[in-house]
Amino acid sequence: MAIHRRSSCRLLAGVLLAGCLGAGNAHAAGKHAPRPESTAPAPAQPALVFDIAPLPVTTGQLVQYILTPAGQVSGMLLADGTQVMCLHELGENLPAIVHAGEQVSVHGLKGVNLPIVRAYAVSGPRGMRIADVRPATGNVPFDSPSIGPDVPVDGTVLAPLYGIQGKVVGVIMKDHSVVYVGDANAVRLAAWLKPGASLHAIGTGVTGERGTAINAREIGPDVNQAIHIEPADAPPPGAFPGSAGYDVIPGSSQAE
The missing domain is CATH 2.40.50 (OB fold (Dihydrolipoamide Acetyltransferase, E2P))
Structure with missing residues (x-):
C-alpha cells in the first residue's frame, strides 16, 4: 500500500512539473516570437460594373x-x-x-x-x-486651398507633373514635394521646370506625413529670381464680389 501510494505521488508530481515547464516554454516563445504586422482592413467597395480585366x-x-x-x-x-x-x-x-x-x-x-x-x-x-467604381460623370474636383499658410519649397526638379489630360501642370521635386503651377504657367516657365533644374517656390498648400504639395504663387530658379504667377487654382478674372458688375451674366442683356 505504501509503495503504491508513493508511486502515485511521484507520477502526479512529474505530470505537474512537465505542465509547468511546457507553460514556461510557451510563454517564452510567445515573448520572443515576431508579432504579425498589423494591416488596415481593405476598404469596402461596391461591386464592379465593368470588366477591367482587358486593361493593361x-x-x-x-x-x-x-x-x-x-x-x-x-x-x-x-x-x-x-x-x-x-x-x-x-x-x-x-x-x-x-x-x-x-x-x-x-x-x-x-x-x-x-x-x-x-x-x-x-x-x-x-x-x-x-x-474605381464611380459612375463616369466627369472628374470630381479636388479641394484646393486658395488661402492658408505659405509653404516654401526649395530643391531640385525630379520630373514634370502631368494632369489627367496629359498636360504638364507642375513638377515633382527630388525631396518628393509637389509644386502646381497650372498648364498655362508650365508652358511659359518650361525652362525652369526641367528635371535637374534648381527651383524655389512658395504658395498655399500642405506639408506633413504624406508629403508636401503647394499651389505656387511665387517661383524661380532661386529666391532672388522668383516672380509672381497666378496660382493654378486662381478664380477666373471678373468683377469682384459686391461690385456693380458682379451679378451680371456675360452675354445677357445686362452685360450689353
Missing part, C-alpha cells in the same frame, strides 16, 4: 503618393518614373493598401507617348485591391 497592367515600386495642395492623394509616382493618376475615391484609399517602397499593380489606360497611367484598379502587396 502596370507594375512597379511605389516611390511616393502624389498629393493635391489640399493634401488629398491624386496618384502615385513609381520607381521607373511612371505617374499613376487616380480619381478622388480611388486615390484616398491608396494608403490603406500600399506604402512607399512596396510593389503595386495597376489596371489602367497607359499614355501614348507619356509615362502616365489613368488607374481603374490598384492591387497592393498584401492581396488587397481597390477599384
